[in-house]
Amino acid sequence: MRRDTVDMNRGSAGRQVPTQAARDARLLGLFESKDLQRALRRSGKLNLQSVASLAVEELEAAPPTRKASIASDPVAIHGRLVEGLPGLALFVSSALAFESLQEALPYFDVSAKTAWEKLDTTLNPAQSEQALRLARVATQAAELFGSAEAGRKYLRTPNFGLGGATPLGLLRTGLGEQLVLAELQAQAAGGPV
Numbered sequence: 001m002r003r004d005t006v007d008m009n010r011g012s013a014g015r016q017v018p019t020q021a022a023r024d025a026r027l028l029g030l031f032e033s034k035d036l037q038r039a040l041r042r043s044g045k046l047n048l049q050s051v052a053s054l055a056v057e058e059l060e061a062a063p064p065t066r067k068a069s070i071a072s073d074p075v076a077i078h079g080r081l082v083e084g085l086p087g088l089a090l091f092v093s094s095a096l097a098f099e100s101l102q103e104a105l106p107y108f109d110v111s112a113k114t115a116w117e118k119l120d121t122t123l124n125p126a127q128s129e130q131a132l133r134l135a136r137v138a139t140q141a142a143e144l145f146g147s148a149e150a151g152r153k154y155l156r157t158p159n160f161g162l163g164g165a166t167p168l169g170l171l172r173t174g175l176g177e178q179l180v181l182a183e184l185q186a187q188a189a190g191g192p193v
Contacts, residue, residue: 020136020181024077027135030058031089040091040119048104051095056148059139081129084122089131090115096138096148097155097168107134107172133177137167140184161186 030036036054040046094104105115108127123131142151155168161183162170170176 021074021077023136023139024132026059027132027139028077028080028085030055030092030135031085031131033058033088033092036092037086037088037119040088046091046101048091048095048098048100051091052148055092055095056142077132081132082125084124085128085131087115087118087121087123089123089135090118090127093131093135093138096142097134097152097171099152107168129174130172133171133174137171137177137180137184140181141167144184144188159183 033055036051036058039054040051043050090104090108090110091101094101094107098104098107101112101115105112108115108130110118110127118127122128138148138151138155140151141154142148145151145154155171156166158164158166162179167180167183170180
């Protein structure tokens with residue numbers, strides 16, 4: 001398959017499911033969404049559910065593009081993380097995985113004030129990686145379980161396949177992410193929950 005083609009795999013229900021590289025490219029595009037950033041600025045009070053709804057709409061509506069294909073190169077993604085993702089990534093990934101910003105702030109180890117200040121700047125490399133990791137797993141869970149809400153429920157439920165840990169608890173490290181992604185793939189193939 002050519003590098004500039006966003007490849008897809010067939011999911012358990014026969015629908016096409018994006019590969020990790022394609023998912024990453026679409027998430028990176030979402031993290032730069034001017035529409036989402038404007039919606040966040042316009043809202044008097046942050047409602048993560050509305051941010052999640054807008055993010056899911058954008059993900060579903062945005063067709064894969066050549067730019068997204070180029071951005072799906074793992075080395076390019078690494079470079080983007082090192083440069084720092086837009087601060088919007090903190091809010092979007094939080095909306096996809098958590099019920100409230102207060103619940104999400106400890107994951108990023110920032111205060112509410114710092115989170116809002118990040119909206120106009122870039123995240124540091126560690127926060128950028130955490131945002132992509134969180135959004136990556138949250139979108140894969142939502143695709144597998146049929147909705148963003150079902151994906152969020154999965155993330156906070158103790159899981160036998162993960163030794164009784166919650167997926168959210170494991171997502172603080174890259175190794176934890178690999179464990180959760182492997183468990184999601186096992187579930188997609190009909191493995192244990």
